[in-house]
Structure formats: structure tokens, C-alpha cells
Amino acid sequence: MQPIITITNLSKTYASGFQALKHVNLEIRRGEIFALLGPNGAGKTTLISTICGIINPSEGRVLVDGHDIATDYRAARAMIGLVPQELTTDAFETVWATVSFSRGLFGKRKNPAHIEKVLRALSLWDKKDNKLITLSGGMKRRVLIAKALSHEPTVLFLDEPTAGVDVELRRDMWQLVRSLQDSGVTIILTTHYIEEAEEMADRIGVIRRGEIILVEDKAELVRKLGKKQLTLQLDAPLERLPTELAGYQLDLSGDGTELTYTYDTQGERAGIIALLQDLNRSGIRFKDLQTTQSSLEDIFVSLVREKK
Known part of the structure; x- marks a missing residue:
């Protein structure tokens, strides 16, 4: 299937010298809900505004269903609906x-x-x-x-559409978004409510300092970058971890009654089985266990966190 939006080497540098977009390459699939995430000032609104023809790019090309936004702007813009952040x-x-x-x-x-x-x-x-x-x-x-x-656009941009609105409107809006997708409309949204992207989006893109650093199917993103934790409630407190368990990423609680194993979501079964076998050999017994998994928000924060 041909993408409905193709962005090639797109850059935007303002007269002040600030480079808001840096060689962005991105394809939006027809009929998907695509969530663009990034911290404040990352370039989300600049990217959307450029695609919609509000801001002129410094270099690069954008096609909307084959129509160039610069040379065939009437046809391109007729396909686009934009819900901006500001109430204008x-x-x-x-x-x-x-x-x-x-x-x-x-x-x-x-x-x-x-x-x-x-x-x-x-x-x-x-x-x-x-x-x-x-x-x-x-x-x-x-x-x-x-x-x-x-x-009646075929592509709809929602730039922070639920910022500052009540829960009822947010729920109504997402029902509408789902119905629009069902009718064939492609949805691109930016949001600070990560749970919305987690619930609604088919794919996730992350932008930081004007650069796209990741584009991934939502489920695959969580599978590849998500972390899981297995927490064991021990029968008897431990003073310290045995040396034979040093190969595992384990944390012992302050009172020694809780052991937490952190692992990635790939090869999790083999890792857990091996850990439980080594615990048994070490004479460590547990009375209860539970698992937790990273949310999309956890992954997002780890991706955009700036190095000190």
C-alpha cells in the first residue's frame, strides 16, 4: 500500500538561526492513526504546520497522496484537515x-x-x-x-486536541476519531497524554530536537523497548543476594523480604525459568509473585530524556 504522506529530507531553519526540523524522513500509512510524541519544543507543531502549508520548509519535500505541497498545493491542502492547538x-x-x-x-x-x-x-x-x-x-x-x-478531508491532523478539555469531551473526541478511521480517514495526532496514544494509535513516532528518533508499531515498540519486572515475596528475609545469582538484574528490598527481577520482553520465559531454578538451588523460597510491565509513557520518558 502506498503511503498517504511521504516526507523526504525535510528541514526548517528560522531567520534567527534556530533549526526546528533536521532532515526528517517519514511515511504515514493510509488509514492509520499515527501518534507523534515529543517534549515541548521538539518540533511537533512545526512539522505539522509544514505539512499543512502554514510554514515553508527550508529544504525537503512533502507529498500528500502524491500531491506536492509546494507545487500542487491546492490539491494537497484540500485533502487535509487541521485542528490547531490555539483557539483561533x-x-x-x-x-x-x-x-x-x-x-x-x-x-x-x-x-x-x-x-x-x-x-x-x-x-x-x-x-x-x-x-x-x-x-x-x-x-x-x-x-x-x-x-x-x-x-471532508482524507487526512486529519490533531495538534494537542484534548489539551485542557474535560473528560467527557476527551471521550467523545476519541469515539469520533475511531469512527473517522473506520470511514477511511488517516489521523495524525500530537498529544501530551501518553495514555491516549497508547490506547488509540497504530504507530508511534518520537521526535526530539527536530529529529525523528523512532517510528514503530505500538505493540512492537512495547515488545522491543518495554521492561518487565517479576516481584517475589520471600518466605524468609535475605541479608544479601547469593553470588550465584549475580548474573541476574535483581534488587533486594531494604527489609530483605522482596526480590525484584527486571528483564526485557524478549526471551522472558527462558530467563524466568532459569532464575526460578537458581533460586531453588540456592534454597530461596517465595510465597507470592507478581509481574508488571513498562507503559508507553515509561518508554517515551526513557527515549526523550536529555543527557546531563
Whole structure:
């Protein structure tokens, strides 16, 4: 399957000399939910803004379903919907008017049925005649999403879409995202809520200091980089670990009653079996055990942590 977005050697250097993007190469698969993660200032918004044609790149190329964003920008941008971080709306327009106007900006004919469908999906239908200035912050963010969907894009960018919104809106939004993916829309999102990426995304990309440092299927990322821990509640306290267990990554609790084995997720069965056999040979008995696994957040923090 051909990617719907192809980014080749993309860089952006501002007049101040700051290089926000450094030779980014990335492909977004058609119909996937792709989460772009990174610390503040890593280049997430710059990358999205460049793809959407808001910022001009210093070098490199971006294709949206084969359309170059520089030489075939009308066709490329018509395929894209963007939900920005900032609430940029005309405060004295009604909800219906501002969403309908956004559709017209892309040269689309009026389609009241589609606008109604979008507003109902976002629980905005009963607010359609309200002026934006009267809406809460959460409702204004819903309007931004409605505007981005007004022209029926095939690619939707969500830049921190749930920042500062309530739990109900967040839940509604992700239901909408799933339904959009089911209809064939490709979703690219940035988020600081790592649990959202863990729940929603098919693939994860991590950007740091303007460079893509990792792109991986979510499940494969957790499998390859995730750590697991096996915690054993011992029958009797230990003063110290026997020397024959030195080859394992073991931690003994301060009171000697708990032994924790940390291991990666590859070859875990063989490692645990060997450990339990060596414990038995050493005369160490346990009365209970439990396992825990790294979350996507743990992996993300380890990837972007800056060296002192």
C-alpha cells in the first residue's frame, strides 16, 4: 500500500538561526492513526504546520497522496484537515456560519446535511445558532474540530486536541476519531497524554530536537523497548543476594523480604525459568509473585530524556 504522506529530507531553519526540523524522513500509512510524541519544543507543531502549508520548509519535500505541497498545493491542502492547538475563531460568528464558511474556503459546494452530521457528531447541534463568544473552552475546541472536518478531508491532523478539555469531551473526541478511521480517514495526532496514544494509535513516532528518533508499531515498540519486572515475596528475609545469582538484574528490598527481577520482553520465559531454578538451588523460597510491565509513557520518558 502506498503511503498517504511521504516526507523526504525535510528541514526548517528560522531567520534567527534556530533549526526546528533536521532532515526528517517519514511515511504515514493510509488509514492509520499515527501518534507523534515529543517534549515541548521538539518540533511537533512545526512539522505539522509544514505539512499543512502554514510554514515553508527550508529544504525537503512533502507529498500528500502524491500531491506536492509546494507545487500542487491546492490539491494537497484540500485533502487535509487541521485542528490547531490555539483557539483561533471569529468570536461573533455563529457555530453554523463559521463551520460552513470553512467548507467554502476549500471551494466545496454547500452541503447542509454534511455540516449537520458533523455538528451532531460533536454534540454541537443545539449550539449551531450560538455565537462563539458565548461558548465554553471545550465547546470552542469542538468547533475547531468541526471546521477541520467541514470539507471532508482524507487526512486529519490533531495538534494537542484534548489539551485542557474535560473528560467527557476527551471521550467523545476519541469515539469520533475511531469512527473517522473506520470511514477511511488517516489521523495524525500530537498529544501530551501518553495514555491516549497508547490506547488509540497504530504507530508511534518520537521526535526530539527536530529529529525523528523512532517510528514503530505500538505493540512492537512495547515488545522491543518495554521492561518487565517479576516481584517475589520471600518466605524468609535475605541479608544479601547469593553470588550465584549475580548474573541476574535483581534488587533486594531494604527489609530483605522482596526480590525484584527486571528483564526485557524478549526471551522472558527462558530467563524466568532459569532464575526460578537458581533460586531453588540456592534454597530461596517465595510465597507470592507478581509481574508488571513498562507503559508507553515509561518508554517515551526513557527515549526523550536529555543527557546531563
